[in-house]
Amino acid sequence: MTKKTLVLGASLKTNRYSNIAIHKLVTHGHEVAAVGLRKGEVAGITIETAVNDDENIDTITLYLNPLRQQPYYDAIIYLNPRRIIFNPGTENPEFYQKLIEAKIEVEVACTLVLLSTNQY
Template identity: 35%
Template structure:
């Protein structure tokens, strides 16, 4: 796993090219930004196997968690996400979960309600 402070976790990764999580991983790859793919479904993308989200793998040096899991389902992953000690959580459209955002903010984690693809495309990432 990459060991630096710029690591992005793509939660809800997909190998389906029509999914935004796929596009986000692809654009991170194009911009040489290190990332790890997490999903409850097995898969592989860009030569990287998905880590099983259900295993709640220990991952260090997390800077950003970008979410592609529906807002309602995030409750079951909240403690895990916060245990990773990210510096930032990006709530992509459809993932807006105020309980997670409030808990993250209370820990000093930056929360962004935006789109990873737009952020990457405009240099705001």
């Protein structure tokens, strides 16, 4: 069984990288949860509008700019994932420090590239 990934910043728009990432994660057999601005469904995954704090999340892949990440800081740290992937455009040194202090791995990378090169 694979470890669950939370796509934070999920979009219903098919041209958005978060939408593509959900499809690729599902295709690669990963269990996925998704949180975005609007409820909906992508690749059979329901997009919720709030973080479910009782989920067992291994990885969070971010698709939110640093300003939009701020309201999620506490919820993300509470989830205590093994790692957070900061995709291009989401880099946030302020948040890196908080995560490192919480002993959560910070990875500045592209989820799509990691999946395509079998490094996910």
